[in-house]
Amino acid sequence: MKPRRVEDRQDHYYWKARKEGYRSRAAFKLKQMNRKFGLIKKDYWVLDLGASPGGWSQVAVELGARVVAVDLSPMDGIDGVYFIQGDLTSPETWDKIREVRGRFDAVICDASPKITGNWDIDHFRSVELVEYAFKIARLFLKRGGNFVVKMFQGEETPRLYSEFKKFFVFKKLHTPPASRKRSSEVYFIGKGFGGKFKPERDEP
Template sequence: MSKQWLREHKKDHFYKEAKRTGHRSRASFKLMQINKRFKLFKKGNRVVDLGAAPGGWSQVAKELVGEKGTVVAVDLVRIEPIEGVIFIQGDMTAKTTREKVLEEMDVADIVISDMSPKLSGNYSMDQARSAYLVEHALDFAIMVLRPGGNFVTKIFEGEDFPDLLKEIRDRFNNVKVFSPEASRKSSSEVYIVARGFKGRRKDDIEDELDTPDEEAPKDAPEDWV
């Protein structure tokens, strides 16, 4: 992180707002803006938050679902505890982590994923890694969502985007691509907001039984996240 990046970051409107309102990250505002536009959350909902650190989205999700709602948050790195949020440290591309999440919540109303790879600076590689995380988030959403449930995922625009969007359209009744105002102007991230899960198919269950417990693809670089 360069000094210039830190200086710019601190001048940032959403960074200041996050500090002022006691939210953990500027990313909190992205989820608030997504929910303002699409009305995804209801009191009492069961939510899984993938790539949750430092906890901004989990905080917002917990506020939105209220005391009766449940939030399970997952990340490679630890987060400071959030009242009412269950945290699991682990890699969502690993079967062992998915199983731990399912032990805490076997049916969810909403799956949200803000997972991002560590950026390498090589755009096509970063885009491919982002797409790989989206594939895993989607597979997990298919495993855990109730029919009618909602799914939100971050994705970097690029080569894999059209195919993933098509895959998501195939599984949900209403799918939109949204760019929250709180995303940085320079960023190529967008969010896919998918409502109305069509339900699991017979081949999903067969795929699940076949899934090997691998942490990353065979050709993954060493610093893969």
């Protein structure tokens, strides 16, 4: 990890990630959310969407999970992680996931569109990714499974969150301390997929 931006040079989590051998400062967001919400446990199968360079996958493996990771960009290997290079919005990628595993205990998605700095554009681009992440969660999550997905906030956030809430027993909108202060990102946290409502779901 080289400092790409001036703010990286001044960023506590950037240097902490370098020191502790994580591939991204994002690793600390998952660590913090997992400490608070218990999303990933030992022996879980985790589907990591938008996984490169691999910080979240590293954390999931440390927690004792086996991971299937997906990203448009390549990712260096990690023991315990099966990597698929592909677009999470493409049914071909879903077929590739299914070839490795049909059901997961947790689906985690930190996928981001290329950031423009314009909050509206970034929001609308992230809406599409969040909708696909929901679709994938409905395809692959076990009953009772856990889900976390990042969104850049905007006018569609309440609509997506109320859709999301129907599927989980426990649900929360959360911004971990490691998120950058000027970022508009928020994470949808869901635990207990299909709990009370027995939602319609697609079979893998």
